[in-house]
C-alpha cells in the first residue's frame with residue numbers, strides 16, 4: 001500500500017471526522033424548517049441569484065433607469081402644469097411636455113429590457129440549476145433518501161421557482177426605491193408632505209413584512225405537499241401492474257390523492273394572505289394619498305407650494321404608497337425562497353468524494369476493518385472484520401434481513417461505512433479515483449434497472465459490441481438477445497424480457513469488472529439450469545477476479561471457495577460450505 005495521499009475534500013457537513021467522508025443529514029420532508037434550514041435556504045438563494053451573472057447588472061441598471069424616470073416624471077409634469085398655469089406660453093409648456101414624453105419612452109424601454117433580460121436570466125438559471133440537481137441526485141444516489149416523484153418535482157417545478165431568485169431580489173431592491181425616492185422628493189417640495197407620507201409608509205412597511213413572512217411559510221408547505229403527491233404517484237405508477245392485478249384502483253387513487261385536502265388548505269391560505277395584503281393596500285394606499293393631499297392643500301393655501309408642486313406631490317403619494325407592485329415582487333421572491341429551500345435540501349446532501357488514486361497491483365482483495373453501518377438508530381452491520389481473498393469466489397449467506405445487501409453495497413462503495421473502513425488491495429475505497437473504482441468493482445443486482453436506448457447501450461455503457469457480446473455469452477444472455485429481431489440493437493422499450501432474462505442482462509453489464517464482481521442475489525430469478533451454467537462460468541473465472549456472491553441457494557454456496565455467514569448484522573462464521581453445513585443453524589439459513 002502506498003503512502004496515504006491527501007483525502008478528497010468532502011463537502012462541509014455536520015460530521016467530518018477524520019478518516020472517512022462525512023454523512024449529511026437533510027430536513028425531513030414535511031418537517032417545519034428551523035432557523036438553520038432557513039439560513040441554508042437563504043445561502044442557496046444567494047448562490048442561485050449570483051448565477052444570473054451578466055444579466056443581473058443589466059436588469060439592475062434598467063430597473064434603476066426606469067425608476068429614476070418614473071420618479072422624475074411627476075416633477076417634470078408638475079413643471080409643465082406650472083408653465084401652463086403661469087401662462088408662460090406654449091413653448092415653455094411644450095418643452096416640459098416633450099421632456100415628459102421622453103421620460104415615458106425611457107420608462108417603457110427600461111421595462112422592456114427588464115422583462116426580456118429577466119426572462120432569459122430565469123431560463124438560463126433554471127437550466128443550470130436543473131443540470132446541477134440531476135447530476136447531484138444521480139451522484140448521491142440512495143444516500144439522499146429522496147422519493148422519485150418528490151425528486152422530479154424539485155428538479156422541475158421547484159428549480160423553476162428558485163431560478164426567479166436573482167431578478168426577484170433585484171425587483172425588491174428596486175421596488176423600494178420609488179417609496180424612498182418619493183419621500184425624498186416630497187421632502188424637497190415641503191417637509192409636512194414628507195411627514196404625512198412617512199406615517200403612511202411605516203404602516204405599509206409593517207404590512208409588507210408580515211406579508212413576506214406569511215407567503216414564504218405557506219408556499220414552502222404547499223410545495224412540500226405537491227412533492228408528496230408526486231412521490232406517491234411515482235410509487236403507484238411503478239407498481240401499476242400490481243394495482244391492476246389486485247383490483248385496487250380506487251384505493252390507490254385515494255392513497256395518491258390523500259394529501260389533496262392539505263394542498264387545498266395551503267392554496268386557500270395563500271389566497272387569504274394575498275387577498276388580505278390587497279385589501280390592506282386598498283385601504284392604506286388611498287389613506288396615504290389623502291393625508292399627503294390634505295397637507296399639500298394646506299401648504300398650497302399658505303402659498304408654500306405651487307399648483308404644480310401639489311400635482312407632483314399627488315403623483316409621488318400614489319407611486320410611493322402603491323402596495324400592488326411590491327406585493328407582486330415580494331410574492332415572487334417568496335416563491336424563489338421556497339424553491340431555493342427545496343432545491344437546497346438536495347444540494348446540501350454530500351455527494352461521495354473520490355480520491356485520485358488507482359488501485360495498486362493486486363488480486364482484488366477486499367478487507368472490511370471494524371465496519372459498521374447504521375440507519376438512524378438501527379445498526380445494520382456491526383463491527384464487521386472480514387477479508388475476502390483476492391481471486392476467490394466468496395458466497396455471502398444469511399437469513400433475510402441479515403445485512404447481506406448492506407455488506408455488498410459497502411464493498412462496492414454504494415454506501416459509506418458509519419465506522420471502519422473498506423479496502424481494495426490495501427487502499428481505502430474512498431481514496432480511489434471514481435473511474436478506477438468503477439472499472440475495478442462492478443455490481444449486479446436482484447432487480448437491475450437497465451438504462452439506455454438499446455440493449456447494447458444498456459449492457460455496454462459505452463463498450464463496443466464485441467465486449468458486449470462476450471459479456472452476454474458469459475452470462476447466458478446472448479441466445480435470447482440474438483433471437484430478438486434487432487438483436488443487440490433492439491430498443492429496450494421493445495424488448496420483451498422475463499425477470500430472469502432481465503437479470504442476465506444486468507449480470508452482463510457488471511461482467512466488465514476488472515477485479516471484483518459483486519452479485520447481490522443477481523441470479524435469483526434465473527431458472528436452475530441457467531443458474532448452474534452461470535455459476536460454473538463464475539467458478540471457471542477462478543483467480544481472475546474476486547467474486548462476492550450474495551445467495552440464498554446452498555448449491556451456489558457449495559461451489560464457492562469460502563462462505564461468509566451473516567446473522568443480524570454480524571459475521572457469524574467464515575468457512576467452507578461443507579464444514580459449516582454440520583451446524584444445524586447454518587442449514588436452517590437455507591430452509
Ligand SMILES: Nc1ncnc2c1ncn2[C@@H]1O[C@H](COP(=O)(O)OP(=O)(O)OP(=O)(O)O)[C@@H](O)[C@H]1O
Nearest residue numbers: 375378380398399400401402403404405406407521
Ligand atoms: N436504507 C435503509 N434504511 C433502513 N433500513 C435498511 C436500509 N437498508 C437496509 N435496511 C435494513 O437492514 C437490514 C439488512 O438489510 P439487507 O437488505 O442487507 O438484508 P439482506 O440480508 O440482504 O436480506 P434479503 O436476503 O432479504 O435480501 C434489514 O432489516 C433492512 O430492513
